[in-house]
Amino acid sequence: MSADDSDGSGRRGSSSLGLSTRAWLVLLLLAVGAYRVALTEVGRFHFGDERKYKLAVFALDEFARGDPRAAVARICDPFGGGRPGFILYGLVPAGLQRAAARWTSVSPFRLEYYQIPAWLNVVVTLGTAWMFFVLAGRWTGSEGTALAATLVYSLLFNTSAYVRHLVPYDQSLMCFLASLLVLTPKRVDGVRADARAADGGPERAGVRPVSGAADSGQGQAELRSNAARARQWTRGAAGGVLAGLGFACYPGYYAFPVITGAVCLAARKGRFARTIAFALASAGVLLALEGLHAIGGTSYFGQLHGLSGTITMGDFSESYRYAWRYLSDVEGAAGMVLLPLFGVGVGAVCRPRTVDLAPQQRAALCAAIIGFLWHATAGALLHFMVFYGRLLHMYLPFLVMGAVTALHALRPRRLRVAAFVALAMISAGSFVPIARRYATLSYPADIFERVAERWAVTILNPAAWLWVRSGGFVRHPNVPDRPVAAMVMEERPEGQRGYVHTASHQAARTAGADLILVNFHWLFLPDAPESVFVPPAGYELIVEAPHPNAFPGNAYEVYGPAQRQRIRERGYTMRIYRRTEPPALPGAGG
Numbered sequence: 001m002s003a004d005d006s007d008g009s010g011r012r013g014s015s016s017l018g019l020s021t022r023a024w025l026v027l028l029l030l031a032v033g034a035y036r037v038a039l040t041e042v043g044r045f046h047f048g049d050e051r052k053y054k055l056a057v058f059a060l061d062e063f064a065r066g067d068p069r070a071a072v073a074r075i076c077d078p079f080g081g082g083r084p085g086f087i088l089y090g091l092v093p094a095g096l097q098r099a100a101a102r103w104t105s106v107s108p109f110r111l112e113y114y115q116i117p118a119w120l121n122v123v124v125t126l127g128t129a130w131m132f133f134v135l136a137g138r139w140t141g142s143e144g145t146a147l148a149a150t151l152v153y154s155l156l157f158n159t160s161a162y163v164r165h166l167v168p169y170d171q172s173l174m175c176f177l178a179s180l181l182v183l184t185p186k187r188v189d190g191v192r193a194d195a196r197a198a199d200g201g202p203e204r205a206g207v208r209p210v211s212g213a214a215d216s217g218q219g220q221a222e223l224r225s226n227a228a229r230a231r232q233w234t235r236g237a238a239g240g241v242l243a244g245l246g247f248a249c250y251p252g253y254y255a256f257p258v259i260t261g262a263v264c265l266a267a268r269k270g271r272f273a274r275t276i277a278f279a280l281a282s283a284g285v286l287l288a289l290e291g292l293h294a295i296g297g298t299s300y301f302g303q304l305h306g307l308s309g310t311i312t313m314g315d316f317s318e319s320y321r322y323a324w325r326y327l328s329d330v331e332g333a334a335g336m337v338l339l340p341l342f343g344v345g346v347g348a349v350c351r352p353r354t355v356d357l358a359p360q361q362r363a364a365l366c367a368a369i370i371g372f373l374w375h376a377t378a379g380a381l382l383h384f385m386v387f388y389g390r391l392l393h394m395y396l397p398f399l400v401m402g403a404v405t406a407l408h409a410l411r412p413r414r415l416r417v418a419a420f421v422a423l424a425m426i427s428a429g430s431f432v433p434i435a436r437r438y439a440t441l442s443y444p445a446d447i448f449e450r451v452a453e454r455w456a457v458t459i460l461n462p463a464a465w466l467w468v469r470s471g472g473f474v475r476h477p478n479v480p481d482r483p484v485a486a487m488v489m490e491e492r493p494e495g496q497r498g499y500v501h502t503a504s505h506q507a508a509r510t511a512g513a514d515l516i517l518v519n520f521h522w523l524f525l526p527d528a529p530e531s532v533f534v535p536p537a538g539y540e541l542i543v544e545a546p547h548p549n550a551f552p553g554n555a556y557e558v559y560g561p562a563q564r565q566r567i568r569e570r571g572y573t574m575r576i577y578r579r580t581e582p583p584a585l586p587g588a589g590g
Contacts, residue, residue, distance in 0.1 A: 021143040021144055021146070021147045022143075024147055025130075025133055025147055025150065028129075028147070028150065028151055028154065029126050029129060029130070029154075032126070032129065032154045032155075032160075033122055033126050035160070035435065035439070036121075036122045036125060036126075036160055036163045037119065037122055038439055039160065039163050039164045039438070039439060040115060040118035040119055040121070040122065040163060040164050041115075041164075042111075042164065042441070042442065042443050042446040043118075043164035043165055043441070043443050043446070043548075044111055044114045044115075044118060044164065044165065044166055044445070045111065045114070045166070045445055046165065046443045046444070046445065046522075046548060047165050047167060047557075048522070049081070049167050049168075050165055050166040050167055051079075052079065052080050052081060052083060052086070052087070052168075053086075053087075053090050053114075053117065053166035053167075055074050055075065055077050055079065055080055055087050055090070056074075056075075056087045056088075056089075056090025056091050056093075056094045057090070057094045057097070057108075058074045059071040059072075059074035059075050059087065059091065059094075060091055060094045060095060060098060062074055064098075069295065069296075072292060072295050072296040073296040073297060073298075074087070074296075075087045075088060075292070075296065076292060076293040076295075076296035076297075076298050076300070077296075077298070078298055078303055080303075081303070081307065081310075082251045082300070082303040082304045082307055083168055083248070083249060083250060083251070084248055084289050084292065084293070084300065085168070085171075085172075085175075085245050085246070085247075085248025085249035085250075085289075086168035086171060086172075086248075086249045086250065088248075089168075089171050089249065090117065090166075092120070093116050093117035093120050094117075096116045096120075097113060097114070097116050097117070100116060101113070110449065111445055111446060111449055114166065117166050118163065118164055118165075118166070121162070121163045121164075121165075121166075121170060122163055124170045124171055124174050125159065125160070125163055125170050127174055128170060128173055128174045128177055129150055129153065129154050129159075131174070131177040131178060131180075131181050132149070132150055132153055132177060132397055132400075133146050133147065133149075133150040134146070134181060135177065135180060135181060135184065135397075135401070136149040136150065136401060136404065138184055138185065138186055138358075138361075139357065139361050139401055139405065140404065140405065140408045141356070142408065145404060145407075145408050145420070148404065148420040148423070148424060149400055149401065149404040151424055151427065152334070152338070152400050152403075152404070152423060152424065152427045153396065153397065153400045155334065155427040155428060155430070155431040156331055156334065156335075156396060156400075156427075156431070157330055157331055157431065157434050157435065157438065157553055158326075158330070158331070158389060158392065158393055158396055158553070159396065160435070160438075161389065161393075161438075161553050162390065162393070167390070168249040168250040169250055169390050169393050169394075170393075171249045171250075172246045172247070172249035172250035172253050172256075172394075173246070173253070173393065173394055173397075174246075175242050175243070175245045175246030175249060176242070176243060176246040176253065176256040176259075176260065176394070177397065178242045179238075179239045179240075179242035179243045179246065179256075179260045180239075180259075180260060180263065180364065182235055182238045182239045182242065183235060183236070183239040183260060183263045183264060183267075183274070183278075183360065184263060184358065184360050184361060184364070185267075185358050185360060228269075228270070229270065229273060231270075232267075232269070232270030232273035232274050232277070233273045233274075233277045234277075235274060235277075236264055236270075236273060236274035236275065236276065236277030236278040236281070237277040237278070237280070237281040238281070239260055239263075239264065239274075239278050239281070240277060240278040240279065240280065240281025240282035240283075240284075240285070241281045241282070241284075241285055243256065243257045243260045243261075243278070243282045244257070244281065244282040244283075244284070244285025244286055245285060247282075247285075247286070248285065248286070248289055251304055251307055252311070252390065252391055253391075253394045255367075255368070255371030255372070255374070255375065255394070256371075256394060257282055258367055258371060259364055259367040259368055259371060260278070260364075261275070261278060261279070261282075262363040262364065262366070262367035263360045263363050263364050263367075264278045265363065266359040266360045266362065266363035267359070267360055268359060286300070286301075311385040311386055311388075311391075312383075312385070312386055313386065313388070313558040313559075314386030314387065314388055314558060314559065314560055315386065315559075315560025315561055315562075316379045316380060316383045316386055317380065317560075318387075318560065318561055319375075319376040319377070319378075319379035319380040319386065319387055320376045320380055322376070322386075322387035322392070323339070323372075323387070323392060323395075324339060325556075325561070326387075326389060326392055326556050327339055329552055329556070330389075330434070330552045330553050330556060331430060332430035332433075332434065333426050333429065333430045334426050334427045334429075334430035334431070335430070337403075337423065337426055338399055338400065338403045339399070339403075341402075341403035341406050341407065341423075342399050342402040342403045342406070344403075344406040345401075345402035345403055345404070345405040345406035345409075346365065346369070346402055347406075348405060348406055348409045349362055349365055349402070349405060357405075364398070365398060365401070365402060368395060368398040369398075371395075372395055375387065375391070388556060388557045388558060389553060389556045389557050390557065403423075407419045407420055407423065434552075434553070437551070438551065438553065441546075441548050441551055442545040442546070442548065442574070443548050444517075444519075444520040444521065444548075444574055447520075447543055447545060447574060447576070448517065448520060448576075451542070451543060451576055516535060516539060516576070516577040517574075517575075517576055518574065518575040518576075518577070519547055519572055519573065519574045519575065520574055520576075522549065535577040538579055538580055539577040539578065539579055539580065540577065540578055540580050541575060541576070541577055542576050542577070542578045543574070543575065543576040544573050544574070544575045544576075545573060545574050546571070546572070546573055546574075547572040547573060547574050549567065549572070550567050550568070550571065550572050555567055555568075
C-alpha cells in the first residue's frame with residue numbers, strides 16, 4: 001500500500017503491493033467488519049440509553065395492531081429523549097426481528113433476539129468508513145492517503161465501541177458524513193471542482209462556441225447555467241435533509257449541522273442557493289418532526305429544551321483536558337500521536353500554499369474546532385455540558401483528517417510514505433490489545449441469562465430484566481411464593497446518591513435466594529462506602545468477571561477523573577453465588 005498512489009486527482013490508483021486502493025479498502029472493511037460482528041455477541045442493554053430502542057419495537061407492535069396513532073405516540077415518546085430519528089430508523093431492525101421470530105423459537109424477552117439491530121450497527125459503521133474514505137480522497141486528492149486515513153480511523157477503539165449497543169451515535173454520524181459528502185466538492189483532473197467551476201468551466205479550457213453558432217452557444221450556456229443552479233439547490237436541500245435526520249437521531253451532535261452549514265457558506269459558486277436550500281431543508285425536517293409529535297400528543301421542541309441539562313454525569317473541570325485524557329488512556333499511543341499531528345495539520349491548513357484544500361474543507365475543519373471549543377467552554381465555565389466518549393465520537397473523523405493532512409503535506413514522497421507506514425503501525429499496535437480485551441468483555445445481562453439457563457432458574461419478569469439491566473435475588477422455579485429482592489446492596493447512608501456495590505449477609509439470609517448477584521448493575525457513582533462481601537454459609541461462587549464499567553473506554557462515558565481512578569483501584573468484579581443445597585419446598589415433611 002502506498003500513501004500517495006494517485007496523481008492528485010482523486011482517481012483510482014494502484015498500490016505498490018499490486019492491488020488497487022479500492023481492493024485494499026474492501027479487504028480493510030471485511031477485516032474490521034469481522035471484528036465488529038464478533039462484538040455483537042454480547043453487550044446489549046448495558047447502557048441506559050439502549051432502552052430507548054424498545055420504543056421502535058413497541059411502535060411496530062402498534063402498527064401491527066392497526067393503531068397508527070398509538071405507534072406515532074411511541075415514536076414521539078418523551079422517554080426517547082429527542083431522538084425520533086433513531087426510533088424511526090429502529091423500525092427497520094425491529095421489522096427484521098419480527099420476521100426472523102416467525103422462523104425461529106427465540107423469545108422477544110431474550111437478549112439474542114436483539115442481535116439483528118447490533119448486526120445492522122456493523123453495516124452502518126462500515127458505511128461510515130466508506131464515506132470517510134471518499135471524503136478523505138476529496139480532501140487530499142489521493143486515494144492512497146485516503147486509504148491510510150481510513151485504516152487509522154477504523155483502528156480507533158472509539159470507532160467500534162458502540163457497535164454492540166443499541167444506541168444512535170453511529171446512525172447520526174453516518175447521516176452527517178453523508179451530508180458532508182453531498183456538500184463538499186469533488187476533484188476533476190487534478191483540479192478542485194469548485195475552482196474549475198469558478199474559472200468558467202470548459203470554456204476557459206479552450207472550448208468555445210463555433211463561429212456562426214453564437215446564438216446556439218449562448219442558449220447552451222444558459223441551459224448549463226440553469227442546470228448548475230438547480231444542482232446547487234438540490235445539493236443544499238439533500239445536505240439539509242441529511243443533517244436534519246442526523247440531529248433527529250442524536251441531538252448531542254448539535255455542532256454538526258453548524259459544520260455542514262459552514263460548508264454551504266464557504267462554497268465559491270452557488271453559495272446563496274446552497275445555504276438557503278440547506279437551511280430550509282434542515283428546518284423542514286425538524287418542523288415535520290414537530291408535526292409528528294403533535295399527532296402523538298407531545299412537542300419535539302419541548303423535548304429538546306433542557307436536554308443539555310441532562311449531560312452532567314462527569315466532571316466539568318476536565319472539559320478542556322478530556323480529549324487528551326481519553327485519547328491517551330483509551331486509544332493509547334495512537335491517540336497521543338494523532339492529537340499533536342492534528343495541531344500540525346491545522347497549522348498547515350492555515351497556510352494555503354502548504355495544503356491545497358477547497359474552502360468548504362477548510363470551513364468544515366474550522367467549524368469542528370469551534371464546536372469542540374464551545375462545548376468545552378460550556379462545560380468548564382458555564383457548567384452546561386460535560387464531555388464523554390460518545391460526544392467525542394463525532395469529532396474523531398476531523399481529528400484523523402487533520403492529522404493525515406499534516407502527513408500528506410510532507411515532501412519528498414519517500415518521507416510521506418514512511419510517515420504513513422509508521423502511523424499505521426502505531427495504530428495497529430494500539431488497537432490490538434484493547435480490541436482483544438473489549439471482544440472478551442462480559443456484561444451483567446448476558447452473564448445472568450446464561451447462568452439462569454444453565455441452572456434452570458426462572459427469571460420472574462424477563463421484560464423488566466431487559467429494561468433495568470440489574471440482578472437481584474432469584475427464586476427457585478419450584479418455589480413460586482419466594483420473595484425476590486430488587487438489588488443486592490448494602491444500606492445506604494443518609495443522602496447517599498447512586499448504588500452501593502456490595503451485598504449484605506443479612507439481606508441474603510432474609511431472602512433465602514438460590515442465586516446472589518453482586519455488582520450486577522451499572523456502577524452509577526463509585527464513591528460509596530466500601531465493604532467486602534462474604535457469602536452466607538451454604539453458598540458457592542460460580543461466576544466472577546471484571547465489571548464492564550471498569551473497562552477504560554466505558555469508564556470515560558460518565559465518570560470524572562477521581563471516580564475513574566477509584567474504579568481502577570477497586571477492580572470491581574461481577575460475582576454470582578449459588579446455594580449449594582436447594583431449600584425445602586413449602587409443605588414438605590420436616
